[in-house]
Amino acid sequence: MLADVAAEAGVSATTASYILNGRADEMRIAPATVTKVQAAVADLGYRPNRSARSLRTRRTATVGLVSDQIAGEQYGSSMLTGASLAARELDHLVVMGESGGDPELERLLIEEMLERDVDGVVYATRTARTVHLPEGLRGVRSVLLNCEDPDERLPSVVPDDEGGGRAAVATLLAAGARDVWVVGEDPVPEATAGPRRMAGIRAELATHDLDVAGLVRCDWSVTEGFEATSRWLADGGRADGLVCMNDRLAMGVYQALAEHGLRVPDDVSVVSFDGSALAGWLRPVLTSVELPFTELGALAVRRLLDPDDHVGTDSVPMRVRPGGSVRPV
Amino acid sequence: MLADVAAEAGVSATTASYILNGRADEMRIAPATVTKVQAAVADLGYRPNRSARSLRTRRTATVGLVSDQIAGEQYGSSMLTGASLAARELDHLVVMGESGGDPELERLLIEEMLERDVDGVVYATRTARTVHLPEGLRGVRSVLLNCEDPDERLPSVVPDDEGGGRAAVATLLAAGARDVWVVGEDPVPEATAGPRRMAGIRAELATHDLDVAGLVRCDWSVTEGFEATSRWLADGGRADGLVCMNDRLAMGVYQALAEHGLRVPDDVSVVSFDGSALAGWLRPVLTSVELPFTELGALAVRRLLDPDDHVGTDSVPMRVRPGGSVRPV
DNA sequence: TGATGCGGCTGATTCGATTCAGCAGTGGTA
DNA sequence: TACCACTGCTGAATCGAATCAGCCGCATCA
Missing domain, CATH: 3.40.50.2300 (Response regulator)
Structure with a gap:
């Protein structure tokens, strides 16, 4: 734990914490101290405990993704791939749940995600459609994926x-x-x-x-x-x-x-x-x-985690994939 | 928070905690007290903070699922559906990550899951194959899904x-x-x-x-x-x-x-x-x-969370789905 | 000479639960 | 009457980090 690192480096846990959170400059920690702490981290193979951190910060570096059926969907499941990759790039992980269209299960999944303090929720549908934002997501930072809610001012990502x-x-x-x-x-x-x-x-x-x-x-x-x-x-x-x-x-x-x-x-x-x-x-x-399913999934996560939170719909372009079914001129 | 519930019910947080964790009988809490606490919970819409709980218990009611590509795979993505549903039944959520086959990304994903104290990890592959258990999962409770490691004694779930x-x-x-x-x-x-x-x-x-x-x-x-x-x-x-x-x-x-x-x-x-x-x-x-992808995914999660942890491979039967391509006798 | 500022660090508190050890009060027993 | 067991409950410590307020020593300046 952090205390061990601090002890090994001969500093306080506070100092170690600042260094590990990139606040060394802000806190005017001497470069030599930074080096010592980093060495101790490497030495002990220190791995922070996210639960402890989350308890204080109320952030979990985790995003929820609730859908009706996108994993079961043949092509749509790539939305998950995109979401997973984009989340990783932003140092988050994806917590997923599929309701199969059952509103009660959907409620439960959202509930469980909120209990775990996810930093936001992507609400995705198998087919592009309009939806009503589930009750449980009211007031929760969320992005609609492959769907839109005409009654709410929400960020939304759909194909064009x-x-x-x-x-x-x-x-x-x-x-x-x-x-x-x-x-x-x-x-x-x-x-x-x-x-x-x-x-x-x-x-x-x-x-x-x-x-x-x-x-x-x-x-x-x-x-x-x-x-x-x-x-x-x-x-x-x-x-x-x-x-x-x-x-x-x-x-x-x-x-x-x-x-x-x-x-x-x-x-x-x-x-x-x-x-x-x-x-x-x-x-x-x-x-x-x-x-562009992969891109849709990735964009939804990026918008969810984007600090400047603009509402409105992003339409992702759909490109022609040429085959041989159109007669060449 | 729990303290509010306790205050509302006129009992200590300890008592409230015991009741919410189903230990009322064991702790000989009077039925009337149980009722009071339950009323307070409902009244306040109390929702436990999982981070706080996890900090103490070291359990998160969360399972990790790392794979190379199963979301991108046409049919294999149903493994996610099965995993998600089975996890819900056992009051867990699935944290997923896709490496796309990149070992470094795989390492990172596993690392991040372990930091978040997942209760176990399902390691899944797109195609049925033999694998080497990733270093990061050594000593971690894990189940192989759609793959086997001949060198390790691990639970494994594959199609027959x-x-x-x-x-x-x-x-x-x-x-x-x-x-x-x-x-x-x-x-x-x-x-x-x-x-x-x-x-x-x-x-x-x-x-x-x-x-x-x-x-x-x-x-x-x-x-x-x-x-x-x-x-x-x-x-x-x-x-x-x-x-x-x-x-x-x-x-x-x-x-x-x-x-x-x-x-x-x-x-x-x-x-x-x-x-x-x-x-x-x-x-x-x-x-x-x-x-039987859905079943494979579900079984992997069940084995992961099953308290009696037997190693070895479960082969899930493959059934014939009759069509019209076999000449009737 | 005393006040002021700043660089570099730390002690103590907090987040919200779980859990151990123990404490009143009551009734039964020797 | 003293001792014990049991019922029903609680106080305080604990998990591992983040963070606020502040402390010490030294240089600067009026």
């Missing part, structure tokens, strides 16, 4: 889905597509990804005096993507560009196109959203607008 | 890959397959999944006086699966049952089979390992032997 929508369409337009259909409709009312992407899609088309040629309605699963697209094709549906709302859906679209003898990208160009590993596994590789 | 191999083959044999090829070779020397699955595969075939008909060599990626299988087929390779070492690989195999006009399961039955979401997205749905 509208920009992503524009980028997706820009890719198709650049390849000469003019007859652009959108596949997929956001199934959840609170979800923000679908509407925002759609806004971007329309905005970009508008720059060429175009609009969405049509919408193939289905949820965002492989099966629905396959079935809805099959029906559409069977009804004579045709397009030169398809925007799929996510990669899984696009996989179903690929299957449907193949069954109807249409080739990607020769007969139709396809772009999608997610930039998941799946996009890279499809043949041809699916051009997809990437959800 | 050998049993999985047997189950995969049993499924094929039950469907009448006799000419069984294996696709995929484990690319990493320390990896345990491949050899164990192979052992199970051979063992089960042996019960029918059979052996593996042949091996299509490739690593476990979609592309390699596609290319190696294509070459094999082009060389006249045929089989009535294929065991793929994982689902991604199987996806490549599907692609190759399709290009050669072979239909699953009519021309060839396919089983695989992982039981990932991808298996469910393929057409036909891929029959796959599931890696």
